[in-house]
Amino acid sequence: MHYVKVKGILSSKNGMNLYRGCAHGCIYCDSRSKCYHMEHDFEDIEVKENAVELLEQALLRKRKRCMIGTGAMTDPYIPLELEIGNVRKALELICRYGFGVTMITKSNRILRDIDLLQKINEKTKCVVQMTLTTYDDDLCKKIEPNVSDTKERFETLKRLRDAGIPTVVWLSPILPFLNDTKENISGILDMCVKAGVYGVICFGMGLTLREGNREYFYKQLDKLFPGLKERYIRLFGNQYIIESPNNASLMRLFHQTCQKHGIEHDNERIFRYLNEFEEKSAVRQLSLLDFGLSGGI
Numbered sequence: 001m002h003y004v005k006v007k008g009i010l011s012s013k014n015g016m017n018l019y020r021g022c023a024h025g026c027i028y029c030d031s032r033s034k035c036y037h038m039e040h041d042f043e044d045i046e047v048k049e050n051a052v053e054l055l056e057q058a059l060l061r062k063r064k065r066c067m068i069g070t071g072a073m074t075d076p077y078i079p080l081e082l083e084i085g086n087v088r089k090a091l092e093l094i095c096r097y098g099f100g101v102t103m104i105t106k107s108n109r110i111l112r113d114i115d116l117l118q119k120i121n122e123k124t125k126c127v128v129q130m131t132l133t134t135y136d137d138d139l140c141k142k143i144e145p146n147v148s149d150t151k152e153r154f155e156t157l158k159r160l161r162d163a164g165i166p167t168v169v170w171l172s173p174i175l176p177f178l179n180d181t182k183e184n185i186s187g188i189l190d191m192c193v194k195a196g197v198y199g200v201i202c203f204g205m206g207l208t209l210r211e212g213n214r215e216y217f218y219k220q221l222d223k224l225f226p227g228l229k230e231r232y233i234r235l236f237g238n239q240y241i242i243e244s245p246n247n248a249s250l251m252r253l254f255h256q257t258c259q260k261h262g263i264e265h266d267n268e269r270i271f272r273y274l275n276e277f278e279e280k281s282a283v284r285q286l287s288l289l290d291f292g293l294s295g296g297i
Helices: 051-061 086-096 108-123 137-143 150-162 182-195 213-224 228-236 247-261 267-275 281-290
Strands: 002-004 046-048 067-070 100-105 126-132 167-171 199-201 206-208 241-243
Touching (some): 051 086, 086 100, 086 108, 100 108, 108 126, 126 267, 137 150, 150 182, 167 182, 182 247, 213 228
Parallel strands (some): 002 046, 067 100, 126 167
Antiparallel strands (some): 206 241
């Protein structure tokens, strides 16, 4: 862990990363790619020491409230968060100033903040995005070794559902010859149905590999699945997009299952939902009172 001061915290699309780097050890992580110019070891977490102060300043400057996103590059609920608490502090600000939030995570540590997530969702909108890759917990512990296993994530999704917080699942990545099976996809989608998720994001059955994350991925394949790296190299070479040979049949299964159970499965519509800021009735009523528009005739 090391500390840095940064000049800004919100991107042009209102996304933020309070940390850089991760300790979860997922073997396929795209954030290891060299194109992101991380100048430190990936497991040496960079803590943005002035992030919370910058976030408050940014929220105060906003002319319109909006959805604030986090987790696109670094899971906000890495173990270090329990010590530092920057995510909790950020959520407190988002709640105080009436903004919405959407978060991407693989960790059940998010339940620590379920009280704040509920408060935000009561006033505006809070959506939790959870990544699910494999129905098999033994495989999950190999490819995502230092984070909540699938069963724990499933229980988290149900807890969020019971708290009235909408959820979206990322069905990604699907690794050829490891989790690209009908049994795996059906198992994950069954969890999504039981957890009552709003939608499932899927860009196809496969993964992306580029300089930085490809080398780490192949190193882990050698360690965990001897011989599989050579199969990848033979079939895919240096392709960026690695598509499962089972992509077509698994995508049909994905769309048919979501359609049958009323789960949103159009990526564009899901992203539009994630980005749309909403005010709940109590907030709108307060606004009407402020302008003297809520009385009868």
